[in-house]
Amino acid sequence: MKPILSIENLHKTLPDEGNSRLFSGITAQIDAPEIIALLGASGQGKSTLLRILAALDIADKGDIRLHGIPLSEWKPTDWRQKVGYVAQHAVMLSGSVEDNLRTVSMLHRTAFDRPLAERLMSSLGLEGAWGKRAGEMSGGEKQRVSLVRSLLMRPDVLLLDEVTASLDAHSKHAVESLLAEWRRQEGATAIMITHDLAQAAQMSDRIWFMSEGTLLEDDKTDSFFRQPKTDAGRRFIQLPATGEQPCQL
Protein backbone atom coordinates (compact mmCIF):
# COMPACT_ATOMS: atom_id res chain seq x y z
CA MET A 1 0.00 0.00 0.00
CA LYS A 2 1.27 3.47 -0.92
CA PRO A 3 1.34 6.03 1.92
CA ILE A 4 -1.58 8.47 1.90
CA LEU A 5 0.84 11.37 2.13
CA SER A 6 4.62 11.42 2.17
CA ILE A 7 6.96 14.34 2.69
CA GLU A 8 10.61 13.92 1.83
CA ASN A 9 13.36 16.30 2.87
CA LEU A 10 11.34 19.51 2.54
CA HIS A 11 13.23 22.82 2.73
CA LYS A 12 11.87 26.35 2.81
CA THR A 13 13.77 29.61 2.84
CA LEU A 14 12.12 32.97 3.29
CA PRO A 15 12.17 35.51 0.50
CA ASP A 16 13.91 38.13 2.65
CA GLU A 17 17.27 39.76 1.93
CA GLY A 18 19.33 37.01 3.52
CA ASN A 19 17.24 34.17 2.11
CA SER A 20 17.11 32.83 5.67
CA ARG A 21 16.09 29.25 6.29
CA LEU A 22 12.65 28.69 7.77
CA PHE A 23 12.89 24.91 7.97
CA SER A 24 14.79 22.09 6.36
CA GLY A 25 14.96 18.32 6.25
CA ILE A 26 11.27 17.72 6.98
CA THR A 27 10.46 14.10 6.29
CA ALA A 28 7.29 12.32 7.38
CA GLN A 29 4.78 9.80 6.18
CA ILE A 30 1.11 9.06 6.83
CA ASP A 31 0.30 5.41 6.15
CA ALA A 32 -3.21 5.12 7.54
CA PRO A 33 -5.97 7.60 8.33
CA GLU A 34 -5.19 9.50 11.51
CA ILE A 35 -5.38 12.91 13.12
CA ILE A 36 -2.04 14.63 13.49
CA ALA A 37 -1.60 17.70 15.67
CA LEU A 38 1.12 19.96 14.30
CA LEU A 39 2.66 21.73 17.26
CA GLY A 40 5.46 24.21 17.77
CA ALA A 41 6.20 27.71 18.96
CA SER A 42 5.15 30.70 16.90
CA GLY A 43 7.23 31.33 13.80
CA GLN A 44 8.48 27.77 13.31
CA GLY A 45 6.79 27.55 9.92
CA LYS A 46 3.76 25.40 10.74
CA SER A 47 1.38 27.47 8.61
CA THR A 48 3.93 27.62 5.81
CA LEU A 49 4.27 23.84 5.87
CA LEU A 50 0.50 23.46 5.71
CA ARG A 51 0.28 25.92 2.80
CA ILE A 52 2.95 23.95 0.94
CA LEU A 53 0.98 20.75 1.49
CA ALA A 54 -2.12 22.56 0.21
CA ALA A 55 -0.16 23.54 -2.93
CA LEU A 56 -0.64 27.22 -2.09
CA ASP A 57 3.06 27.84 -1.50
CA ILE A 58 6.12 26.07 -2.82
CA ALA A 59 9.06 24.45 -1.09
CA ASP A 60 12.60 25.21 -2.27
CA LYS A 61 13.59 21.59 -2.13
CA GLY A 62 11.96 18.27 -1.38
CA ASP A 63 9.20 16.03 -2.51
CA ILE A 64 5.53 15.66 -1.52
CA ARG A 65 3.47 12.72 -2.69
CA LEU A 66 -0.20 11.90 -2.36
CA HIS A 67 -0.96 8.19 -2.76
CA GLY A 68 2.59 7.81 -4.12
CA ILE A 69 2.17 10.39 -6.89
CA PRO A 70 4.39 13.51 -6.71
CA LEU A 71 2.66 16.87 -6.40
CA SER A 72 4.15 17.95 -9.74
CA GLU A 73 2.22 15.20 -11.54
CA TRP A 74 -1.17 16.20 -10.13
CA LYS A 75 -3.45 18.72 -11.77
CA PRO A 76 -3.69 21.52 -9.14
CA THR A 77 -7.50 21.25 -9.03
CA ASP A 78 -7.32 17.49 -8.41
CA TRP A 79 -4.78 17.98 -5.64
CA ARG A 80 -6.97 20.64 -4.02
CA GLN A 81 -9.98 18.38 -4.18
CA LYS A 82 -8.14 15.61 -2.37
CA VAL A 83 -6.27 17.84 0.04
CA GLY A 84 -8.69 20.21 1.78
CA TYR A 85 -7.35 23.32 3.48
CA VAL A 86 -8.96 25.55 6.05
CA ALA A 87 -6.92 28.71 6.58
CA GLN A 88 -6.39 30.50 9.86
CA HIS A 89 -8.29 33.48 8.45
CA ALA A 90 -10.93 31.96 6.20
CA VAL A 91 -11.43 33.64 2.85
CA MET A 92 -15.00 33.74 1.58
CA LEU A 93 -16.00 34.03 -2.05
CA SER A 94 -18.57 36.70 -2.93
CA GLY A 95 -22.28 35.97 -2.56
CA SER A 96 -24.16 34.07 0.10
CA VAL A 97 -22.99 31.24 2.31
CA GLU A 98 -24.92 28.84 0.08
CA ASP A 99 -23.13 30.27 -2.99
CA ASN A 100 -19.84 29.60 -1.22
CA LEU A 101 -20.76 26.00 -0.55
CA ARG A 102 -22.06 25.40 -4.08
CA THR A 103 -19.17 27.13 -5.89
CA VAL A 104 -16.62 24.66 -4.62
CA SER A 105 -18.62 21.74 -6.07
CA MET A 106 -18.98 23.64 -9.32
CA LEU A 107 -15.23 24.30 -9.52
CA HIS A 108 -14.51 20.64 -9.02
CA ARG A 109 -17.36 19.51 -11.28
CA THR A 110 -18.92 17.38 -8.56
CA ALA A 111 -22.58 17.25 -7.58
CA PHE A 112 -23.52 19.49 -4.66
CA ASP A 113 -24.36 17.15 -1.79
CA ARG A 114 -27.14 19.17 -0.16
CA PRO A 115 -28.04 16.61 2.55
CA LEU A 116 -24.41 16.42 3.64
CA ALA A 117 -24.11 20.22 3.58
CA GLU A 118 -27.24 20.50 5.75
CA ARG A 119 -25.92 17.96 8.23
CA LEU A 120 -22.53 19.68 8.46
CA MET A 121 -24.00 23.18 8.74
CA SER A 122 -26.40 22.09 11.51
CA SER A 123 -23.73 20.29 13.45
CA LEU A 124 -21.76 23.56 13.53
CA GLY A 125 -24.75 25.68 14.53
CA LEU A 126 -25.00 27.30 11.10
CA GLU A 127 -28.42 26.03 10.06
CA GLY A 128 -29.78 29.59 9.85
CA ALA A 129 -26.81 30.98 7.91
CA TRP A 130 -27.46 29.69 4.37
CA GLY A 131 -28.79 32.99 3.02
CA LYS A 132 -26.34 35.29 4.86
CA ARG A 133 -23.82 37.29 2.86
CA ALA A 134 -20.58 35.41 3.37
CA GLY A 135 -18.46 38.56 3.56
CA GLU A 136 -20.54 39.92 6.44
CA MET A 137 -20.07 36.97 8.75
CA SER A 138 -17.82 36.99 11.80
CA GLY A 139 -14.35 35.45 11.63
CA GLY A 140 -15.52 32.41 13.60
CA GLU A 141 -18.54 31.89 11.34
CA LYS A 142 -16.36 32.17 8.25
CA GLN A 143 -14.01 29.56 9.68
CA ARG A 144 -16.87 27.13 10.25
CA VAL A 145 -18.31 27.71 6.76
CA SER A 146 -14.83 27.21 5.34
CA LEU A 147 -14.61 23.89 7.20
CA VAL A 148 -17.97 22.78 5.79
CA ARG A 149 -16.85 23.88 2.30
CA SER A 150 -13.74 21.71 2.60
CA LEU A 151 -15.53 18.68 4.05
CA LEU A 152 -18.04 18.71 1.18
CA MET A 153 -15.17 17.64 -1.10
CA ARG A 154 -14.62 14.60 1.16
CA PRO A 155 -10.85 15.20 0.98
CA ASP A 156 -8.43 12.37 1.73
CA VAL A 157 -6.33 14.80 3.75
CA LEU A 158 -7.69 17.78 5.61
CA LEU A 159 -5.31 20.58 6.60
CA LEU A 160 -6.58 22.74 9.44
CA ASP A 161 -4.79 25.89 10.53
CA GLU A 162 -5.95 26.80 14.03
CA VAL A 163 -9.58 26.31 13.07
CA THR A 164 -10.90 26.66 16.59
CA ALA A 165 -8.67 29.54 17.69
CA SER A 166 -11.29 32.26 17.29
CA LEU A 167 -14.31 30.22 18.37
CA ASP A 168 -16.26 30.42 21.62
CA ALA A 169 -16.26 27.30 23.82
CA HIS A 170 -19.56 26.02 22.40
CA SER A 171 -18.54 26.35 18.73
CA LYS A 172 -15.11 24.94 19.50
CA HIS A 173 -16.70 21.86 21.02
CA ALA A 174 -19.00 21.53 17.98
CA VAL A 175 -16.01 21.60 15.59
CA GLU A 176 -14.07 19.07 17.70
CA SER A 177 -17.06 16.70 17.82
CA LEU A 178 -17.63 17.03 14.08
CA LEU A 179 -13.98 16.25 13.30
CA ALA A 180 -14.00 13.22 15.60
CA GLU A 181 -17.20 11.95 13.98
CA TRP A 182 -15.83 12.67 10.49
CA ARG A 183 -12.74 10.62 11.22
CA ARG A 184 -14.86 7.72 12.51
CA GLN A 185 -17.27 7.79 9.58
CA GLU A 186 -15.05 8.81 6.68
CA GLY A 187 -11.72 7.43 7.86
CA ALA A 188 -10.22 10.79 6.94
CA THR A 189 -6.73 12.04 7.71
CA ALA A 190 -6.29 15.48 9.22
CA ILE A 191 -3.24 17.57 10.02
CA MET A 192 -4.27 20.28 12.44
CA ILE A 193 -2.19 23.15 13.74
CA THR A 194 -3.18 24.04 17.25
CA HIS A 195 -1.70 25.95 20.18
CA ASP A 196 -4.20 24.26 22.47
CA LEU A 197 -2.27 21.37 24.02
CA ALA A 198 -5.35 19.91 25.72
CA GLN A 199 -7.07 19.80 22.33
CA ALA A 200 -4.02 18.16 20.72
CA ALA A 201 -3.86 15.56 23.50
CA GLN A 202 -7.55 14.81 23.29
CA MET A 203 -8.08 14.81 19.51
CA SER A 204 -4.92 13.59 17.84
CA ASP A 205 -3.35 10.20 17.27
CA ARG A 206 0.05 11.60 16.49
CA ILE A 207 2.11 14.72 17.14
CA TRP A 208 4.38 16.47 14.70
CA PHE A 209 6.46 18.87 16.75
CA MET A 210 8.35 21.58 14.86
CA SER A 211 11.34 23.19 16.51
CA GLU A 212 14.93 24.11 15.70
CA GLY A 213 14.02 24.58 12.04
CA THR A 214 12.77 21.09 11.41
CA LEU A 215 10.24 18.43 12.36
CA LEU A 216 11.98 17.58 15.60
CA GLU A 217 9.56 14.93 16.89
CA ASP A 218 7.05 12.65 15.21
CA ASP A 219 5.46 10.40 17.76
CA LYS A 220 2.22 8.91 19.05
CA THR A 221 0.31 11.53 21.02
CA ASP A 222 0.45 9.56 24.30
CA SER A 223 4.21 9.10 24.06
CA PHE A 224 4.84 12.73 23.16
CA PHE A 225 2.88 14.05 26.12
CA ARG A 226 4.23 11.40 28.51
CA GLN A 227 7.84 11.53 27.45
CA PRO A 228 8.99 13.85 24.66
CA LYS A 229 12.24 12.69 23.10
CA THR A 230 13.93 16.08 23.07
CA ASP A 231 14.55 18.84 25.57
CA ALA A 232 12.79 21.26 23.22
CA GLY A 233 9.74 18.99 23.33
CA ARG A 234 9.89 18.76 27.11
CA ARG A 235 10.15 22.54 27.43
CA PHE A 236 7.30 22.98 24.99
CA ILE A 237 4.89 20.95 27.10
CA GLN A 238 6.45 22.43 30.21
CA LEU A 239 8.12 19.35 31.57
CA PRO A 240 11.56 20.02 33.00
CA ALA A 241 14.39 19.31 30.52
CA THR A 242 16.46 16.15 31.02
CA GLY A 243 18.79 16.52 33.99
CA GLU A 244 16.77 19.34 35.53
CA GLN A 245 14.87 18.81 38.74
CA PRO A 246 11.11 19.19 38.55
CA CYS A 247 10.21 22.49 40.18
CA GLN A 248 9.00 22.19 43.77
CA LEU A 249 5.90 24.14 44.65
Ligand SMILES: Nc1ncnc2c1ncn2[C@@H]1O[C@H](COP(=O)(O)OP(=O)(O)OP(=O)(O)O)[C@@H](O)[C@H]1O
Ligand atom coordinates in the same frame (compact mmCIF):
# COMPACT_ATOMS: atom_id res chain seq x y z
N1 LIG B 1 5.71 34.55 2.15
C1 LIG B 1 6.46 34.92 3.17
N2 LIG B 1 7.34 35.93 3.07
C2 LIG B 1 8.11 36.31 4.10
N3 LIG B 1 8.07 35.75 5.31
C3 LIG B 1 7.20 34.75 5.50
C4 LIG B 1 6.36 34.27 4.45
N4 LIG B 1 5.62 33.27 4.94
C5 LIG B 1 5.98 33.12 6.23
N5 LIG B 1 6.92 34.01 6.56
C6 LIG B 1 7.57 34.13 7.87
O1 LIG B 1 7.93 32.83 8.25
C7 LIG B 1 7.83 32.67 9.65
C8 LIG B 1 6.98 31.46 9.95
O2 LIG B 1 5.62 31.75 9.66
P1 LIG B 1 4.46 30.69 9.88
O3 LIG B 1 3.18 31.46 9.88
O4 LIG B 1 4.60 29.60 8.90
O5 LIG B 1 4.82 30.13 11.33
P2 LIG B 1 3.89 29.39 12.39
O6 LIG B 1 4.75 28.37 13.05
O7 LIG B 1 2.66 28.91 11.74
O8 LIG B 1 3.55 30.56 13.39
P3 LIG B 1 2.21 30.81 14.28
O9 LIG B 1 2.13 29.69 15.25
O10 LIG B 1 2.49 32.13 14.95
O11 LIG B 1 1.04 30.88 13.34
C9 LIG B 1 7.29 33.97 10.19
O12 LIG B 1 8.34 34.72 10.71
C10 LIG B 1 6.69 34.63 8.97
O13 LIG B 1 6.74 36.03 9.08
